[in-house]
Amino acid sequence: MATRPLSPHLTIWKWGPHMLVSILHRITGDGMALVGIPVLLWWLGALAAGPEAYATFQEQANSWYGMVVLVGLSWAFFNHLCSGIRHFVLDMGAGFELDTNKRWSVLSIVIAVVLTVGFWAAVWFV
């Protein structure tokens, strides 16, 4: 193992948006799987169980920590959606040029934040 030739550049790299978007894709996916799905099932279960159970859910959801979780989940959703669509494009073999790749990495993160703000603005004000 030790004598196997290794790339001398494995530890030499510079941070870039493409790395951030890739890491965020995994973090937001895991976050939604481990937190979002229990919240979704709680919501559906409370609706099925009746008004009292739903009132309990609403009480927690409308608290400050409930809002932090829900806003966080919605951001995770939109971020995962945007970087997921980016993956669909990359899987077709497109968008690998350095400047294009960088631009869409940054844009997918920015668009996700805009969509999150827009979603809550629509829920509260429309």
Add this chain to the structure above:
Amino acid sequence: MGNGTRLGKVRGLGSARHGSGEWMRQHVLAAGNMLCSIFLAVSIIALPDLGYETVTAWLAKPFPATVAVLFVVTTLWHARLGLQVVIEDYVHVESNKFALLLVMDLLAATGATYGVISVIQLVTHQDTLTQEDVQQQLGQMMQQMQQMQMMGVPGGAPGGVQ
């Protein structure tokens, strides 16, 4: 693994031969998730409020309920495949990996079943008639029965009006 022969040492270390199928399923499920979640998000924005009556009346309708069931199933499945990749990336002890994947399968199957059952319960328990509707209909029936009795129709009120 083998008994130390050169072939025995590498046997079983190759591709499991169903990775590309799982990769493709993950992508198809992602497309399904996207359609379902956009429908649900737009619907939630369009609802006048998120109170119990409003949400149950909406979710008990056939189409929203169908989308909700599809959303629960595709999301749990997609999440299960996604977590599998993470586990395979970071857990290298075979026994731990096997146990984690098994627990994840059980949790995903239980979660999906719970979500689907909840939606079905919403659909079947949702009373489409309000109490006022029921009272109005009862009142009309009573009136009709009284009219029939006045006209002398025999058996106009079977069993009698109590």
